[in-house]
Amino acid sequence: MTDGPALAREHSLPQRAGRARYLALLVPLFGLVELVAHFYFAQRAPKSEEWTAARPLIASWYKAGAVVVIAPYWAEPMARLAFGDELMPMRDVARPDVTRYPEALEISILGRRAPELEGWKVGREERKGKFTLRALENPSPINVTYDFTDHVGPSTAAVRIEKRSTPVDCAFNPSATLESGGLGGTPVYPSARFQCPGEAAHVFVGVTIIDDEKSHPRRCIWSHPPGNDAELVTRFRDVPLGSKIHGHAGLGWLIERDRTVPPFTITVLVAEHEVGRVVHLPGDFWKPFEFSLAGAALRPTADVEFRVSAAGGGTHVCFEADSR
Amino acid sequence: MKFRREPGSRRYFVDHLVGATLAVSYLIILVKTARAIGYARDEGFYFRAASSYAAWFEHLFRDPAGAMQRATVEMYWSNNHEHPGLVKSLFGLSWNYLFKRWHLFADEGTSYRFGGMCFAAAGLWLVYVWGARARSRAVGLVAALLFAAMPRVFYHAHLDCFDVPIAVMWTLCAYCYWRSLENLGLGWAVTTGVMFGLALDTKLNAWFLPPALVLHALLARGGFIWRGLKRGQLRVPPALIGMAAIGPLVCFALWPWIWFDTVDRVKGYAQFHLNHDYYNMVFLGETYWRPPMPRAYVWVMTAATVPAVTLLLFFIGAASRVRAMLALVSSRMAARVKDYDPRGTDLLWAIGLSVQYAPWVFSTNIPIFGGTKHWFTAYPFLCLFAGVGFEWIAERVRSLIEGGVLARLPARAIDVALGAAVLAAPLAETAHAHPWGLSNYTPLVGGASGGATLGLNRQFWGFTTGAVTDWLNQHVSPGQAVYIHDTAGESWDMLHRDGRLLPNIGAAWSIPGSAFALYQHEEHMETIEYQIWAAYGTSSPVHIGAYDGVPIIYVYAKPGQMIR
Numbered sequence: 001m002t003d004g005p006a007l008a009r010e011h012s013l014p015q016r017a018g019r020a021r022y023l024a025l026l027v028p029l030f031g032l033v034e035l036v037a038h039f040y041f042a043q044r045a046p047k048s049e050e051w052t053a054a055r056p057l058i059a060s061w062y063k064a065g066a067v068v069v070i071a072p073y074w075a076e077p078m079a080r081l082a083f084g085d086e087l088m089p090m091r092d093v094a095r096p097d098v099t100r101y102p103e104a105l106e107i108s109i110l111g112r113r114a115p116e117l118e119g120w121k122v123g124r125e126e127r128k129g130k131f132t133l134r135a136l137e138n139p140s141p142i143n144v145t146y147d148f149t150d151h152v153g154p155s156t157a158a159v160r161i162e163k164r165s166t167p168v169d170c171a172f173n174p175s176a177t178l179e180s181g182g183l184g185g186t187p188v189y190p191s192a193r194f195q196c197p198g199e200a201a202h203v204f205v206g207v208t209i210i211d212d213e214k215s216h217p218r219r220c221i222w223s224h225p226p227g228n229d230a231e232l233v234t235r236f237r238d239v240p241l242g243s244k245i246h247g248h249a250g251l252g253w254l255i256e257r258d259r260t261v262p263p264f265t266i267t268v269l270v271a272e273h274e275v276g277r278v279v280h281l282p283g284d285f286w287k288p289f290e291f292s293l294a295g296a297a298l299r300p301t302a303d304v305e306f307r308v309s310a311a312g313g314g315t316h317v318c319f320e321a322d323s324r
Numbered sequence: 325m326k327f328r329r330e331p332g333s334r335r336y337f338v339d340h341l342v343g344a345t346l347a348v349s350y351l352i353i354l355v356k357t358a359r360a361i362g363y364a365r366d367e368g369f370y371f372r373a374a375s376s377y378a379a380w381f382e383h384l385f386r387d388p389a390g391a392m393q394r395a396t397v398e399m400y401w402s403n404n405h406e407h408p409g410l411v412k413s414l415f416g417l418s419w420n421y422l423f424k425r426w427h428l429f430a431d432e433g434t435s436y437r438f439g440g441m442c443f444a445a446a447g448l449w450l451v452y453v454w455g456a457r458a459r460s461r462a463v464g465l466v467a468a469l470l471f472a473a474m475p476r477v478f479y480h481a482h483l484d485c486f487d488v489p490i491a492v493m494w495t496l497c498a499y500c501y502w503r504s505l506e507n508l509g510l511g512w513a514v515t516t517g518v519m520f521g522l523a524l525d526t527k528l529n530a531w532f533l534p535p536a537l538v539l540h541a542l543l544a545r546g547g548f549i550w551r552g553l554k555r556g557q558l559r560v561p562p563a564l565i566g567m568a569a570i571g572p573l574v575c576f577a578l579w580p581w582i583w584f585d586t587v588d589r590v591k592g593y594a595q596f597h598l599n600h601d602y603y604n605m606v607f608l609g610e611t612y613w614r615p616p617m618p619r620a621y622v623w624v625m626t627a628a629t630v631p632a633v634t635l636l637l638f639f640i641g642a643a644s645r646v647r648a649m650l651a652l653v654s655s656r657m658a659a660r661v662k663d664y665d666p667r668g669t670d671l672l673w674a675i676g677l678s679v680q681y682a683p684w685v686f687s688t689n690i691p692i693f694g695g696t697k698h699w700f701t702a703y704p705f706l707c708l709f710a711g712v713g714f715e716w717i718a719e720r721v722r723s724l725i726e727g728g729v730l731a732r733l734p735a736r737a738i739d740v741a742l743g744a745a746v747l748a749a750p751l752a753e754t755a756h757a758h759p760w761g762l763s764n765y766t767p768l769v770g771g772a773s774g775g776a777t778l779g780l781n782r783q784f785w786g787f788t789t790g791a792v793t794d795w796l797n798q799h800v801s802p803g804q805a806v807y808i809h810d811t812a813g814e815s816w817d818m819l820h821r822d823g824r825l826l827p828n829i830g831a832a833w834s835i836p837g838s839a840f841a842l843y844q845h846e847e848h849m850e851t852i853e854y855q856i857w858a859a860y861g862t863s864s865p866v867h868i869g870a871y872d873g874v875p876i877i878y879v880y881a882k883p884g885q886m887i888r
Binding site: 024027030032039047072077078182187208254 | 857861
């Protein structure tokens with residue numbers, strides 16, 4: 001195999017003392033270790049069948065109102081395939097954050113933990129094959145009295161545009177044309193949405209999903225204002241109030257990442273009184289906000305308005321909020 | 325290193341016989357395994373361009389004068405003129421003759437790809453011969469096999485793309501230059517010039533050949549050149565003159581697009597690549613789409629995708645050569661003369677390797693969207709040094725065994741055992757990587773799942789559609805359309821033409837117009853997956869093409885649609 005004699009001449013090997021002589025054997029050993037490591041790592045993560053087999057156990061642990069969280073995050077699609085919408089509904093998968101959930105069921109593989117559940121108390125833990133299941137309790141549980149994203153419909157909300165104090169009502173259309181923007185484009189314009197007469201197609205209010213700065217999904221209320229400081233106003237009627245309005249706003253990482261989009265403002269009114277204002281600057285991405293309701297919380301219910309505006313030609317806006 | 329004298333034609337015949345055996349074996353493996361790999365996005369574009377060029381060749385054989393007319397040339401060659409024509413011409417000729425006329429291929433797509441596969445096969449031959457001539461057959465053999473057993477190289481070796489062809493052409497041109505240094509006659513100088521022209525007509529990486537070889541000439545023969553200049557003699561290696569004189573002419577002759585408006589079109593070609601878009605690429609969990617690009621990218625990605633034992637052998641080989649060169653420098657004059665390598669082989673290999681990495685080392689403006697393929701041109705040299713490393717280790721293991729109970733074993737048996745030990749992991753990883761290719765990561769980073777955890781790219785080009793065609797054939801009903809996401813239309817169409825997709829499964833160009841939707845995961849494309857969710861009203865896929873438990877391509881079905 002080798003050109004032995006020539007090589008022997010070329011390299012006169014000094015006699016090496018002691019164990020150092022054996023170092024050369026480490027190389028073929030290294031190769032064999034890599035081979036073993038290859039087979040180990042190829043089998044390390046659970047396959048689709050293993051996720052499916054784990055479903056009954058996961059279902060037996062699952063409680064309504066809890067959120068199923070997968071660690072590491074990249075494995076979540078395998079869980080969604082195996083567990084389906086019953087255990088992992090889109091509302092939870094595209095959650096704004098985990099603060100709203102009293103409990104979480106963490107499905108861990110490869111020894112990973114979910115960063116968003118850091119600080120949660122482990123109530124129960126079990127290892128099953130390649131999975132570790134943990135039932136976790138929220139250390140600061142809250143009671144969500146109203147999720148605005150769940151109530152974007154004609155029976156609970158009304159939408160209007162206000163241009164120089166002149167309101168124009170936006171009608172709810174349950175079967176508008178579904179549109180999707182593709183890569184770099186806008187998110188889906190849902191078929192059920194409030195459409196504003198005389199405005200471009202993107203000026204509407206409806207529930208869609210955007211990507212945050214970590215490319216995670218965020219379900220939110222699309223609320224693209226028409227621009228020129230006109231306001232797109234969504235009014236939710238008879239909202240059961242908690243002590244604060246908690247939410248997030250953004251416009252999608254892929255759209256916002258060049259930071260060339262204009263800023264926008266969301267003004268939140270409870271019973272006609274402003275309780276807070278979100279000013280979103282380019283690069284804020286999926287940004288949380290929280291406003292205390294103070295005096296307004298003394299009422300059991302009130303109308304809540306989200307008034308969205310942006311300078312120039314307007315901009316994409318998507319927000320979510322709850323009262324808690 | 326010793327400068328080997330020409331030991332006779334028989335030895336070279338045997339070397340080429342071994343090289344040819346390697347090449348043919350690899351070619352057979354590539355052809356046999358090609359069908360499992362879906363068609364990459366760029367392949368689709370090159371199918372179209374190659375067909376157009378093949379039609380021009382038909383025109384040329386039928387009506388040579390007419391084919392040379394500007395309007396005719398532009399009609400056939402304007403397609404994909406941002407890349408030179410040689411390799412696409414070969415794809416097209418392969419398709420035209422081997423598939424259409426002679427029916428040697430069952431799959432149309434494979435007939436296009438065959439041109440690229442031939443380059444990969446020739447690459448093994450070349451690496452073996454260079455290693456064998458410069459060092460020993462063991463070096464050549466181990467280097468060639470390590471090159472073949474690089475998972476990413478194996479994937480790209482199947483494609484009708486330019487990345488493996490340019491890696492081979494670059495190495496071939498360097499090899500011809502190296503041969504020219506042992507024989508100052510015109511033969512190898514002219515050959516180097518021709519090969520440079522072919523490399524220029526392959527891909528832009530060829531632009532790095534002149535500076536690399538000039539640098540080598542200056543470092544290896546600077547004194548000789550300088551002394552010549554002082555005497556009024558130009559002692560430039562003839563191969564460099566051949567490259568300057570012949571290379572551009574060959575490129576010009578074989579790329580009809582630049583026959584007209586030559587300056588503008590060559591300038592346009594250069595401008596296209598010098599101002600190339602920054603496509604997205606994720607690295608350690610962060611998506612990069614504009615400069616500055618991460619400096620660690622080339623190193624981490626090389627470490628994460630080249631088998632670790634290959635890298636270890638490379639470091640040992642390179643270190644052993646540095647040590648040998650330092651020893652030579654410090655040795656007495658007589659020994660220097662004896663061991664002097666006038667061709668500067670080590671230096672040439674080192675330059676050949678370094679030049680490919682240099683753009684990313686010296687600039688953060690160089691795009692990284694191609695993953696590892698943009699520095700494939702370094703890998704033949706990396707493997708040659710790895711072959712040297714193997715030889716160095718083999719010598720030491722043999723010396724260990726001398727005097728022991730295994731001393732009766734023939735040296736070849738020891739070499740074979742060592743070769744098996746160092747080749748086993750690369751071969752196993754490469755075989756296991758198929759057909760996922762770009763999703764593969766080595767055990768050094770924990771395999772595919774480790775790569776996913778680190779936030780490394782799982783794929784690009786939308787080729788993994790090929791991994792779900794069986795599922796689509798089984799579950800999509802006639803007339804239902806599939807949103808094909810990142811798969812190019814021509815690539816999808818080729819799956820039909822190959823019979824890999826049932827003819828009644830159509831492509832949908834928008835999510836709302838689809839009954840099924842594919843999502844080929846890339847971080848920056850997540851917005852597409854969320855559009856599918858919002859449009860379909862579910863976040864649960866109905867099927868996932870996964871590699872080692874890592875989700876790569878997901879299939880969604882619109883609720884209410886009939887799934888077979």
